[in-house]
Amino acid sequence: MPMMISASLNIAMRGRGQQLRSAPLGMVAATVLLALLPLTHPSEYLLSFLFIAFMYASLASSWNIVGGFAGYLSFGHAAFFGIGGYATGLALLHSGWSPFITAIPAALLAGLFAALVGYPVLRLRGPYFALVTLILTMVVRLVVMNLSWTKAAQGFWLPFPPFDNWTSRAVFYEVMLAILVLTLLVVRWVQYSKLGIGLIMIRNDEEAAQTFGVDATFLKVTAFVLSAALAGLVGGIFAYYRTYVHPNTMFDAYISVTTVLMALFGGRHIWFGPTLGAITLSVLSELLTLSIGTEIARVVFGLLLVAVVVTMPDGILGFTSRSARAHDGSWLKFLRREKWKS
Amino acid sequence: MLEVRDLSFRYDAQPAIVDVSLAVQQGEFVALLGSNGAGKTTLLRIISGLLRPASGTIAFDGQRLDSLQPHRICDLGLVHVPEGRQLFPSMTVRENLELGAYLPAARRHLAASLEYVIHLFPKLGARLGQLVGTLSGGEQQMVAIGRGLMAGPRLLMLDEPTLGLSPALATEILHTVRQLNKERSLGVLLVSQDVVQALQLAHSAYVLQNGRMVRHGTAEEFLGDESLRQAYLGI
Numbered sequence: 001m002p003m004m005i006s007a008s009l010n011i012a013m014r015g016r017g018q019q020l021r022s023a024p025l026g027m028v029a030a031t032v033l034l035a036l037l038p039l040t041h042p043s044e045y046l047l048s049f050l051f052i053a054f055m056y057a058s059l060a061s062s063w064n065i066v067g068g069f070a071g072y073l074s075f076g077h078a079a080f081f082g083i084g085g086y087a088t089g090l091a092l093l094h095s096g097w098s099p100f101i102t103a104i105p106a107a108l109l110a111g112l113f114a115a116l117v118g119y120p121v122l123r124l125r126g127p128y129f130a131l132v133t134l135i136l137t138m139v140v141r142l143v144v145m146n147l148s149w150t151k152a153a154q155g156f157w158l159p160f161p162p163f164d165n166w167t168s169r170a171v172f173y174e175v176m177l178a179i180l181v182l183t184l185l186v187v188r189w190v191q192y193s194k195l196g197i198g199l200i201m202i203r204n205d206e207e208a209a210q211t212f213g214v215d216a217t218f219l220k221v222t223a224f225v226l227s228a229a230l231a232g233l234v235g236g237i238f239a240y241y242r243t244y245v246h247p248n249t250m251f252d253a254y255i256s257v258t259t260v261l262m263a264l265f266g267g268r269h270i271w272f273g274p275t276l277g278a279i280t281l282s283v284l285s286e287l288l289t290l291s292i293g294t295e296i297a298r299v300v301f302g303l304l305l306v307a308v309v310v311t312m313p314d315g316i317l318g319f320t321s322r323s324a325r326a327h328d329g330s331w332l333k334f335l336r337r338e339k340w341k342s
Numbered sequence: 343m344l345e346v347r348d349l350s351f352r353y354d355a356q357p358a359i360v361d362v363s364l365a366v367q368q369g370e371f372v373a374l375l376g377s378n379g380a381g382k383t384t385l386l387r388i389i390s391g392l393l394r395p396a397s398g399t400i401a402f403d404g405q406r407l408d409s410l411q412p413h414r415i416c417d418l419g420l421v422h423v424p425e426g427r428q429l430f431p432s433m434t435v436r437e438n439l440e441l442g443a444y445l446p447a448a449r450r451h452l453a454a455s456l457e458y459v460i461h462l463f464p465k466l467g468a469r470l471g472q473l474v475g476t477l478s479g480g481e482q483q484m485v486a487i488g489r490g491l492m493a494g495p496r497l498l499m500l501d502e503p504t505l506g507l508s509p510a511l512a513t514e515i516l517h518t519v520r521q522l523n524k525e526r527s528l529g530v531l532l533v534s535q536d537v538v539q540a541l542q543l544a545h546s547a548y549v550l551q552n553g554r555m556v557r558h559g560t561a562e563e564f565l566g567d568e569s570l571r572q573a574y575l576g577i
Contacts, residue, residue: 060368075560189530191568194367197441197444198444201430201441201444204430204431204432204433205428205429205430207392207424207428208424208428208429209444210391210411210412210413211390211392211412211416211421211422211424212413212416212421212441212442212444212445212489212493213416213417213444213445213448213493214413214444215411215413216413315385
C-alpha cells in the first residue's frame with residue numbers, strides 16, 4: 001500500500017510539471033491580463049458583464065465533470081449553486097461573516113449535499129437522471145421557500161460590501177476570475193487524472209468499465225461532489241453580488257439549463273470547452289440584446305442554439321478540431337507519455 | 343480455482359438461475375453450453391459481480407466473490423469479456439487495450455501485456471491507431487479479448503466471442519483462445535453457441551437448461567455419446 005501511494009504521488013507530480021510546461025501558458029497569460037484589467041478603469045457595466053460571463057464559464061466547467069466526462073447530464077446544477085448562496089447569505093445576515101471567506105465552507109456544504117443525494121441519484125441513467133436532477137432543484141427551492149429560518153418566500157437583503165460601487169464591482173470581478181481559474185485547474189486536473197479516465201470509461205460503457213476495475217459508484221459520487229462544491233463556491237459569491245437572496249433567483253432552473261447549453265455549445269470533451277461556450281454565448285446574447293432588443297434577441301438566441309446543437313453535436317471545439325470530436329482518447333496520448341506508463 | 347455452488351438468481355419474481363454449481367480448475371478450458379435464454383450470460387454476469395445472486399456462493403481461489411463489487415473481482419484476476427464486446431468505439435485500438443489495464447497491478451505490466459496481445463492478434467498490431475468503431479466485427483472481438491487480457495487475468499470468462507463472425511474467423515478466434523489457455527495456463531470459461539468447436543477445444547463442459555445445470559462432463563463424453571448430444575445439444 002505505501003508503495004502504491006508513493007507511486008501515485010510521483011505520477012501526480014510529474015503530471016503537474018507537464019501542466020505548467022504546456023497548454024496553460026496561454027491560460028497564465030490570459031489570467032494575468034484579465035486580472036490587470038481593472039487598472040484601466042473600465043466601466044461598471046463591463047465589469048458586471050464579465051463577472052456574469054465568468055460565473056457561467058465556471059458553472060459550465062464544473063458541470064462538465066459530471067455532465068461531460070461521465071456523461072451524466074445533470075439539470076440540477078442550480079441546486080448546489082443555490083445552497084452555496086444561501087449558506088453565505090445566512091452567515092452574513094446572522095453573524096456578519098464575509099461571504100468572501102464563508103464561500104469556502106459553503107462550497108463544502110454543497111459538496112456534502114451532493115454526496116448525500118448523489119449516492120442514490122447516480123444509480124439512475126440517461127433521461128431518468130436528467131429528470132431527477134431537474135426536480136432536485138425544484139424540491140430544494142420548495143423546502144427553502146417553506147422554512148422560516150431561510151426567510152421562506154420573502155427572501156432577504158444583504159448588507160452592501162464595504163466599498164464604493166465601482167470598487168465593489170472590481171472586487172467581485174477579481175474574485176469570480178479567481179474562481180474561474182481555480183475551476184479550470186480542477187477540471188483540467190480531473191481530465192488528465194485516473195479519475196478522469198475512469199469517468200470517460202463510464203460514459204462510454206459503464207458496465208464494461210466496471211468489469212475492468214473501475215469503481216463506478218465511487219468515481220461518479222466523487223465527480224458529483226467536486227462539481228457541486230465548485231458550483232456552491234460560485235453561488236456563495238453570487239448571493240453577495242446580488243445582495244438579495246431569494247429562492248427563485250438562487251434555485252433557478254434557467255441557471256441549470258443555461259449551464260448545460262453553454263457546456264454543450266463549447267464542447268464537452270475537453271476541459272476548456274465549456275468556458276469557450278460560456279464566454280461565446282454570453283457575448284453573443286449581450287450583443288443581440290443590445291442591437292435588436294431583448295424579446296427578439298431571446299428568439300434569435302434560442303434558434304441559434306438549436307441550430308448549433310443540431311449541426312455540431314460535439315460543440316464548436318468538436319466542430320473545428322478533429323481531435324476534440326467524439327475521439328475520447330486523444331488526451332490519452334498525454335497519459336501514455338507522462339503517467340499511464342507505470 | 344473458481345467454485346460456484348448452489349447459485350440462484352431471479353429477475354424480479356422470475357427464476358433465471360436455479361441451484362447452479364460449476365467449477366473451473368487452474369488452467370482448465372471449460373465450455374458453458376445451452377440454448378438461448380438458458381441463463382448462460384446471466385450466470386457470467388453474476389460471477390463478475392454485475393448481478394447479485396439471491397442465494398449460493400462463488401469462490402475464487404478460496405475467496406468469496408458473491409458480495410464483492412465488480413472492480414474488486416477484476417482486481418483478483420477474474421476478467422469478464424462481455425457479450426456484444428462493449429468496446430469504447432470512439433477510442434483507438436491502443437487506447438481500448440490500455441484501458442483494460444486500468445488497475446495499478448495490471449498497469450505495471452502494460453508494455454508486456456500489450457506486446458503479448460499483439461503477438462496473439464497480429465492484425466491488431468497494424469491497427470493500433472485506428473478508431474475501434476471502424477474495425478470489422480472480428481477485429482473488434484480481438485480487441486475485446488485483448489482488452490480482457492490487459493487486465494492480467496488468471497481466469498477469463500468469454501461470452502459468445504464468435505457471435506456474428508464468419509466461420510473462418512470464429513475458428514481463428516477460438517484457436518487463439520485455446521493457444522493462450524495453453525501458453526499461459528490461463529483458466530477459460532467460454533460461453534458459445536458454436537457447440538462442436540467449443541467441445542473440440544475445451545477440456546470439459548456444462549449444459550444449462552432453463553436456468554438449471556443439467557449435465558456436466560468431459561468434452562470427449564459429449565462428443566462421443568450421440569444420445570447425449572441429441573438430448574442436450576441438438577447436434
